[in-house]
Amino acid sequence: MPTIVFISPKGGAGKTTSALVLATQLAKKTDVTVIDADPNHPIASWASGGNKPERMTIVSDADENTIADRIEDAASTAPIVIVDLEGTASKIVVMAVAMADFVIIPTQGSELDATEAGKALNVIKQHEKAMRRVNADYKLPFKVLLTRTNAAIRARTLTHIQNSLTSAGIPLFAAEMNEREAFKAIFSFRKPLELLDRSSVSNVDKAIANAEAFALEVINEIKKI
Ligand SMILES: Nc1ncnc2c1ncn2[C@@H]1O[C@H](COP(=O)(O)OP(=O)(O)OP(=O)(O)O)[C@@H](O)[C@H]1O
Numbered sequence: 252m253p254t255i256v257f258i259s260p261k262g263g264a265g266k267t268t269s270a271l272v273l274a275t276q277l278a279k280k281t282d283v284t285v286i287d288a289d290p291n292h293p294i295a296s297w298a299s300g301g302n303k304p305e306r307m308t309i310v311s312d313a314d315e316n317t318i319a320d321r322i323e324d325a326a327s328t329a330p331i332v333i334v335d336l337e338g339t340a341s342k343i344v345v346m347a348v349a350m351a352d353f354v355i356i357p358t359q360g361s362e363l364d365a366t367e368a369g370k371a372l373n374v375i376k377q378h379e380k381a382m383r384r385v386n387a388d389y390k391l392p393f394k395v396l397l398t399r400t401n402a403a404i405r406a407r408t409l410t411h412i413q414n415s416l417t418s419a420g421i422p423l424f425a426a427e428m429n430e431r432e433a434f435k436a437i438f439s440f441r442k443p444l445e446l447l448d449r450s451s452v453s454n455v456d457k458a459i460a461n462a463e464a465f466a467l468e469v470i471n472e473i474k475k476i
Pocket residue numbers: 261262263264265266267268269289336337338339398399400428429430431432434435438
């Protein structure tokens with residue numbers, strides 16, 4: 252079943268946050284296995300808070316030697332597999348991309364981040380090139396996800412990045428992960444967005460709306476596969 256892999260060589264681009272938000276949204280309706288392949292295991296430690304949705308399973312023993320096996324095992328039973336990786340470009344990233352059905356590249360809206368996203372795109376392109384030796388039409392679907400964007404103000408750099416990605420033919424999610432306290436609070440309180448205390452965390456509903464829009468677009472992408 253489809254495997255969604257989050258990559259971006261730049262640390263702090265929002266991979267873990269976006270992967271967890273997506274997993275908790277999807278787990279409302281289906282079984283989801285998250286492979287927490289970051290050696291710091293941020294998603295497993297989030298789950299140790301005891302608020303993990305019932306339909307979410309976390310695998311946290313994957314490393315560069317086992318990632319392909321872990322993904323294959325998970326994908327043989329779970330309707331959706333989500334893989335979160337550590338920030339650095341490494342063998343595990345290449346292996347996970349090779350096992351992916353859809354890749355999400357989170358990036359913050361600055362020129363530097365966009366350059367880093369370009370490196371992630373290169374991993375996809377290299378993988379496609381290798382696969383085309385056996386299947387000339389092979390394509391690995393992917394989309395760039397803008398993260399930590401300001402919900403109120405459209406910064407010029409961001410508009411510029413959006414335009415250059417679009418004109419380079421790089422697909423971009425319409426949904427964005429706005430900069431919101433709630434997306435940090437899920438880790439502080441080790442809860443899904445829906446269980447956050449609205450009296451102590453601001454704009455929880457707006458964060459849920461961002462998360463739902465993102466999840467819906469991912470579901471539509473997966474349906475195309
Ligand atoms: N949409 C958001 N709103 C507010 N804060 C965010 C958002 N996305 C990420 N952050 C914060 O930015 C920091 C980095 O996010 P995150 O850990 O998700 O990135 P990452 O790409 O997984 O990083 P790493 O490469 O280190 O694994 C964290 O402190 C997180 O709380």
